[in-house]
Amino acid sequence: MRIMPAAEFKLDREVDYGTADQNEAVQAIIESVRKEGDAAVHRYSEKFDGVKVPELRISEEEIRSAYERVDLEFLEAIREAAVNIRSFHEKQKRSSWMDLQPDGSLLGQVIRPLKRVGLYVPGGKAAYPSSVLMNAIPAQVAGVQEIAMVTPPATAGEEGVNPYILVAAAEVGIREIYRVGGAQAVAALAFGTESIPAVDKIVGPGNIYVALAKRSVYGVVDIDSIAGPSEIVVLADDSADPAFVAADLLSQAEHDEMASAVLVTPSEELARKVQAEVIRQLDILPRKSIAGPSIRDYGAILTVGSLKEGIAVVNRLAPEHLELMIESPMETLPYIENAGAIFLGPYSSEPVGDYWAGPNHVLPTNGTARFSSPLNVDDFIKKSSVIYYSREALLKNGRKIITLAEHEGLEAHARAIRVRLDKEDETNG
Amino acid sequence: MRIMPAAEFKLDREVDYGTADQNEAVQAIIESVRKEGDAAVHRYSEKFDGVKVPELRISEEEIRSAYERVDLEFLEAIREAAVNIRSFHEKQKRSSWMDLQPDGSLLGQVIRPLKRVGLYVPGGKAAYPSSVLMNAIPAQVAGVQEIAMVTPPATAGEEGVNPYILVAAAEVGIREIYRVGGAQAVAALAFGTESIPAVDKIVGPGNIYVALAKRSVYGVVDIDSIAGPSEIVVLADDSADPAFVAADLLSQAEHDEMASAVLVTPSEELARKVQAEVIRQLDILPRKSIAGPSIRDYGAILTVGSLKEGIAVVNRLAPEHLELMIESPMETLPYIENAGAIFLGPYSSEPVGDYWAGPNHVLPTNGTARFSSPLNVDDFIKKSSVIYYSREALLKNGRKIITLAEHEGLEAHARAIRVRLDKEDETNG
Numbered sequence: 001m002r003i004m005p006a007a008e009f010k011l012d013r014e015v016d017y018g019t020a021d022q023n024e025a026v027q028a029i030i031e032s033v034r035k036e037g038d039a040a041v042h043r044y045s046e047k048f049d050g051v052k053v054p055e056l057r058i059s060e061e062e063i064r065s066a067y068e069r070v071d072l073e074f075l076e077a078i079r080e081a082a083v084n085i086r087s088f089h090e091k092q093k094r095s096s097w098m099d100l101q102p103d104g105s106l107l108g109q110v111i112r113p114l115k116r117v118g119l120y121v122p123g124g125k126a127a128y129p130s131s132v133l134m135n136a137i138p139a140q141v142a143g144v145q146e147i148a149m150v151t152p153p154a155t156a157g158e159e160g161v162n163p164y165i166l167v168a169a170a171e172v173g174i175r176e177i178y179r180v181g182g183a184q185a186v187a188a189l190a191f192g193t194e195s196i197p198a199v200d201k202i203v204g205p206g207n208i209y210v211a212l213a214k215r216s217v218y219g220v221v222d223i224d225s226i227a228g229p230s231e232i233v234v235l236a237d238d239s240a241d242p243a244f245v246a247a248d249l250l251s252q253a254e255h256d257e258m259a260s261a262v263l264v265t266p267s268e269e270l271a272r273k274v275q276a277e278v279i280r281q282l283d284i285l286p287r288k289s290i291a292g293p294s295i296r297d298y299g300a301i302l303t304v305g306s307l308k309e310g311i312a313v314v315n316r317l318a319p320e321h322l323e324l325m326i327e328s329p330m331e332t333l334p335y336i337e338n339a340g341a342i343f344l345g346p347y348s349s350e351p352v353g354d355y356w357a358g359p360n361h362v363l364p365t366n367g368t369a370r371f372s373s374p375l376n377v378d379d380f381i382k383k384s385s386v387i388y389y390s391r392e393a394l395l396k397n398g399r400k401i402i403t404l405a406e407h408e409g410l411e412a413h414a415r416a417i418r419v420r421l422d423k424e425d426e427t428n429g
Numbered sequence: 430m431r432i433m434p435a436a437e438f439k440l441d442r443e444v445d446y447g448t449a450d451q452n453e454a455v456q457a458i459i460e461s462v463r464k465e466g467d468a469a470v471h472r473y474s475e476k477f478d479g480v481k482v483p484e485l486r487i488s489e490e491e492i493r494s495a496y497e498r499v500d501l502e503f504l505e506a507i508r509e510a511a512v513n514i515r516s517f518h519e520k521q522k523r524s525s526w527m528d529l530q531p532d533g534s535l536l537g538q539v540i541r542p543l544k545r546v547g548l549y550v551p552g553g554k555a556a557y558p559s560s561v562l563m564n565a566i567p568a569q570v571a572g573v574q575e576i577a578m579v580t581p582p583a584t585a586g587e588e589g590v591n592p593y594i595l596v597a598a599a600e601v602g603i604r605e606i607y608r609v610g611g612a613q614a615v616a617a618l619a620f621g622t623e624s625i626p627a628v629d630k631i632v633g634p635g636n637i638y639v640a641l642a643k644r645s646v647y648g649v650v651d652i653d654s655i656a657g658p659s660e661i662v663v664l665a666d667d668s669a670d671p672a673f674v675a676a677d678l679l680s681q682a683e684h685d686e687m688a689s690a691v692l693v694t695p696s697e698e699l700a701r702k703v704q705a706e707v708i709r710q711l712d713i714l715p716r717k718s719i720a721g722p723s724i725r726d727y728g729a730i731l732t733v734g735s736l737k738e739g740i741a742v743v744n745r746l747a748p749e750h751l752e753l754m755i756e757s758p759m760e761t762l763p764y765i766e767n768a769g770a771i772f773l774g775p776y777s778s779e780p781v782g783d784y785w786a787g788p789n790h791v792l793p794t795n796g797t798a799r800f801s802s803p804l805n806v807d808d809f810i811k812k813s814s815v816i817y818y819s820r821e822a823l824l825k826n827g828r829k830i831i832t833l834a835e836h837e838g839l840e841a842h843a844r845a846i847r848v849r850l851d852k853e854d855e856t857n858g
Contacts, residue, residue, distance in 0.1 A: 015648055074836050077829040088536055091528060097520060106773075107517055107787055112766060114800055128837050164836060200800045219444055222800035241852070247845040254841040286840045333815065337541060344535075344817040347849060351842040352818050355833040356826060358536055359814035371543055371629045371651035373812035383802035385788035386762065388773040389781050397785060400506040404784040407503050407593060408557050411715045412683040413780040416676040420776060423670070 001249075001278045001295050003271050006302035006313045011260055013229050013298065013366060018212045026183045026212040033187035038194045044184040045153055053153050056195045058161065058177040063170050066163035078168055081356055082133050088358025089141040092377035104390030111381050113143030114222075116197070118189035119174070120204035120214075121165055123152035123181055129168035130354065134361050134375065135203050135224075136172045142380035148199060149174050150189065152181025181206075186213035190221045201380070203362075224375060228366035229258035231298075232350060233319035233339075235310050235332075236274075238267045240325035241346060245270070246277030248323055248349050253294035254287040260298035262317065264310045271301045311335045318369040321350050338369045394420060430678075430707050430724050432700050435731035435742045440689055442658050442727065442795060447641045455612045455641040462616035467623045473613040474582055482582050485624045487590065487606040492599050495592035507597055510785050511562050517787030518570040521806035533819030540810050542572030543651075545626070547618035548603070549633035549643075550594055552581035552610055558597035559783065563790050563804065564632050564653075565601045571809035577628060578603050579618065581610025610635075615642035619650045630809070632791075653804060657795035658687035660727075661779060662748035662768075664739050664761075665703075667696045669754035670775060674699070675706030677752055677778050682723035683716040689727035691746065693739045700730045740764045747798040750779050767798045823849060 018026070032040040038056070045053050067075075098108030117139045121132055136147055149169055154160050161179060169177055178196055180188060186206075192198030201222035202214055214223045232252035236245050249261035265271055278295060285291055304310040307326065314322060318338035326332060329344035336342055340363030341353050354361045364372035398421045405413035447455070461469040467485070474482050496504075527537030546568045550561055565576055578598055583589050590608060598606055607625055609617060615635075621627030630651040631643055643652045661681035665674050678690035694700055707724060714720055733739040736755065743751060747767035755761060758773035765771055769792030770782050783790045793801035827846045834842035 073832050077832045080829060081833065088528070091526060092538065094523075099517070099520060105786070109521065109788075109805075110762070110765075110771070115766065130833060130837065219795075219797070222797075243848050243852070244845075247841070247848045251839070251841040251845040254839060281844070285844075287838075291841060330817065333539070336539075336813070337544065338811075339813050341814040341816065342539075344815065345819075347820050347823040348816050348818040349823075349845045349849065351830055351834055351839075351845050352823070352826075353814070353816050354842060356830045357534070357816050357818060359538075359816055363814075364811075366648075368648070368651075369811065369813070371811055373810075374814050376538075376812060378807060381802075382767075382793075382798065382800055383805060384765070384768050384798070385770040385782070385792075385803050386773065387770065387777050387782050387786050387788055388759065389777040389786065390774075391776050394776040394778075394781070397781075400509060401780055401785045403502050403506045404510065404559060405780055408559065409716075410680070410683060410780075412676070412680040412720060413783060415710070415714075416673075416680040416778045416780050419672050419676045420778065423672070 001275050001299045001301055003275060003301040003303060006264060006304045006309070009300050009302050011231070011298065011317060013258055013260070015228055015366065016208055018208050022208060023212060026209055026216060029183040030187040030213060030216055033184050033193065034191045041180055041184050041188050041193055044182065045180060048182055049153050049155055051153050051155060053179050056178045056180055058166070058179055060175070062160060063166050063175070066166035069163040070167050074164065075167065078129060078133070078171055081130070082137065082172055084356060084358040085133055085137045086141060089138045089377055093141060098386065101393070103393040103396060105393040106386070106388040108386035110384040110386055112384070113145070114200045114380050114382060115144070116146040116148065116199045117144050117380060118199035118202040119147055119149045120185060120202060120206050120210060121149055121151040122206055123162060127162040127165050129164040130361065131205060132165060132168040133172060136174055138360065138375055138377050139380040140172065142377045144380050147174050147176065148189065148196065149177045150180050150185040151177065153179040183209045183213035186210055186217060190217035203375070224362070224379065225364065225368065225372055229260065230255050230365055231260035231262070231319050232321040232323065233262045233264060233314055233317055234323040234325060235264045235314055236270055236325040237265065237307060237327060238270055239327045240270060242270060242273035242277045244346060244349070245274045245325060246281050249278060249299065250281055250285060250291055251350055252321065253291035253299060254285065257290055257293040258298060259294045261295060262299065263301045264304060264313050265301070266304050266306055266310060268303060271303055275301055307332070314339065318367045320363045320365045320369065323348065323350065340364045340369045340374055395424060430704050430728045430730055432704060432730040432732060435693060435733050435738070438729050438731050440660070440727065440746060442687055442689070444657055444795065445637055447637050451637060452641060455638055455645060458612040459616040459642060459645055462613050462622065463620045470609055470613050470617050470622055473611065474609060477611055478582050478584055480582050480584060482608050485607045485609055487595070487608055489604070491589060492595050492604070495595035498592040499596050503593065504596065507558060507562070507600055510559070511566065511601055513785060513787040514562055514566045515570060518567050518806055522570060527815065530822070532822040532825060534822040535815070535817040537815035539813045539815055541813070542574070543629045543809050543811060544573070545575040545577065545628045546573050546809060547628035547631040548576055548578045549614060549631060549635050549639060550578055550580040551635055552591060556591040556594050558593040559790065560634060561594060561597040562601060565603060567789065567804055567806050568809040569601065571806045573809050576603050576605065577618065577625065578606045579609050579614040580606065582608040612638045612642035615639055615646060619646035632804070653791070653808065654793065654797070654801055658689065659684050659794055660689040660691070660748050661750040661752065662691045662693060662743055662746055663752040663754060664693045664743055665699055665754040666694065666736060666756060667699055668756045669699060671699060671702035671706045673775060673778070674703045674754060675710050678707060678728065679710055679714060679720055680779055681750065682720035682728060683714065686719055686722040687727060688723045690724060691728065692730045693733060693742050694730070695733050695735055695739060697732060700732055704730055736761070743768065747796045749792045749794045749798065752777065752779065769793045769798045769803055824853060
């Protein structure tokens with residue numbers, strides 16, 4: 001892990017928009033599913049997952065049997081995590097409001113949940129039960145009544161869909177689960193098929209085909225932001241424990257070879273100690289073959305002249321995860337402009353947020369924290385403006401509205417007001 | 430304007446993703462501006478707008494002289510509209526919050542404005558001063574400190590940039606205005622040039638080149654949703670005045686040949702009367718050549734068996750604008766699930782909302798009100814999650830976090846917690 005001056009570091013990871021072949025393949029899948037429905041879904045499942053799926057929907061029986069295959073320790077932990085996540089997201093809820101005016105008018109904003117949401121959950125090794133909770137709970141708190149989950153069918157040698165995924169879904173009350181993955185699952189959710197009714201929004205992570213399919217159906221349905229490679233920045237001073245810092249950097253690095261783990265510090269001593277700890281801890285990691293390249297290619301220890309300079313570096317990087325392992329983290333918080341989730345102090349290790357504390361682990365990646373937010377309840381609501389104008393209000397303001405319409409050359413707009421004012425004149429005349 | 434049963438009507442307007450040539454042209458412009466900065470901007474302005482622009486930034490002098498070219502009636506109206514719009518959007522503001530836990534932990538959500546926003550304002554005939562207000566004010570209310578406006582340079586024969594646009598901008602305090610339009614303006618805002626510093630988000634309407642450029646830079650910066658053709662649905666019963674209904678339908682139709690104006694009514698009599706009124710009023714409209722094709726191709730009068738059925742039709746269409754010209758509009762509001770802006774009663778004509786009342790006129794088009802919202806203050810903020818975990822909290826919960834990490838095969842995540850628990854054991858042992 002290189003130690004270098006912060007000014008020399010630039011994180012350059014291009015977003016993957018897929019190859020031309022991948023884009024074409026996804027387009028073809030979407031068109032087929034749109035036209036042929038279930039028949040196309042079955043065909044692609046057989047082609048890509050190598051299995052014939054007799055029934056798309058996962059039965060109650062299969063969910064029950066999943067419970068028999070997970071241990072109690074997991075079940076208890078996921079239940080408590082769900083309580084924490086729900087409790088945090090409840091605080092994000094908002095109410096419709098209205099504003100009554102003295103002229104008898106009423107203006108307002110109505111907040112409603114989306115009606116139906118689709119949740120994509122990857123299968124295989126990237127099957128993360130925590131991801132089910134993090135995507136489903138904000139939707140439920142928003143008031144979404146229907147959540148349809150899709151996840152790839154078990155491939156040969158597997159004993160059905162990952163039971164941890166099924167139990168996590170069942171624990172948050174999701175019972176509508178379909179055995180379908182890839183671009184065909186996204187297309188089915190967007191356009192609907194005989195078995196899978198269409199949704200209003202699709203959320204959840206997936207491979208490049210899933211990402212391209214989501215991009216493509218955006219507009220027909222809403223989608224969440226498409227996650228890029230993940231990152232952590234740790235801002236630490238001499239008060240930090242090098243072993244803690246190194247462990248947290250590695251916990252990010254094990255996700256993905258393109259993940260980025262960066263330490264920013266004004267302490268030369270800490271820089272050297274963390275460097276040594278990363279080498280030591282990396283060596284004994286099971287996912288060393290992933291974390292190693294990540295640390296080598298996208299990891300860095302950046303030295304800065306002062307904490308203030310470190311904060312400027314953090315704001316420039318706009319990291320997905322930021323840890324403040326410094327003497328006075330709370331006092332520094334107001335200066336952090338760009339970060340998805342901010343972890344303060346020595347005990348707030350990133351996994352506390354990934355699994356447990358309550359805030360969402362779906363966060364803006366690749367510098368988009370400059371303008372994007374963690375997944376939250378607002379992502380599952382829609383607003384409508386409400387305008388009730390009284391007769392008095394229109395009589396008072398009508399002429400001025402006409403003035404503005406006429407200055408934009410929109411005469412029919414002006415006339416829509418004028419026809420009402422004229423009618424009043426007639427009635428009074 | 431056809432009268433037809435609602436069940437037979439389907440609004441089918443494809444979103445314009447541009448031709449291959451248009452996409453290629455936009456890509457080339459973006460790449461050039463990204464690499465060459467101002468030089469490319471000037472080159473494209475000369476090529477597409479046919480003018481040499483000596484200075485990109487519009488001077489204070491030019492803004493002052495714009496004031497001399499607008500009438501007082503307009504100035505007074507735009508000032509009052511700005512007050513109304515600001516007042517409505519102030520109610521959308523939200524605060525950061527934190528949640529203190531008995532175990533000494535603190536969880537929270539920080540809300541911050543975006544730092545810098547770019548506002549695209551079309552030139553020529555589609556220059557709408559109201560659009561400046563509607564896009565800029567929510568950003569200002571959110572707390573955005575820097576708004577950079579771009580608008581195409583005046584072409585030969587024009588006396589500088591449209592003065593109404595400049596005055597509208599100056600009235601809301603925008604002084605950073607650049608004379609540049611098209612894809613080159615979008616690219617300059619996204620990547621920055623010597624003269625135009627980069628922004629975090631680009632908002633505002635534009636032609637197909639502007640729309641494609643915005644789509645393309647999304648990810649580098651945030652963008653607002655890309656507006657499709659506009660629409661109104663009027664749900665009316667026998668209590669409605671046919672002349673009012675027809676005028677409101679036509680005010681939508683004059684926007685664009687692809688705009689859609691639809692009446693939904695359980696009253697056969699109203700249907701016939703509105704049909705006659707539309708023909709009568711259309712005939713004397715200055716923008717008849719636009720409103721005519723819109724009414725012919727995308728307009729309809731839909732008859733329904735009951736008000737309840739009419740509401741179902743409305744929710745299916747998910748219109749950008751919805752007018753309820755029925756006996757008891759407020760009592761019907763709770764049943765409206767999908768609509769961008771809802772206008773209640775005989776005096777709430779759509780132009781009241783387009784210009785005046787306060788709610789935003791940038792609304793979800795083309796059925797996206799199912800999952801999208803009017804432009805609002807939330808579009809100009811970002812959230813960060815805050816997690817401060819106390820020693821006590823980590824000791825209490827650490828084992829359960831490790832359980833979840835291990836069940837996902839993420840050993841480095843587990844170790845980041847374990848290294849802290851072990852340290853405590855050592856210290857106590």
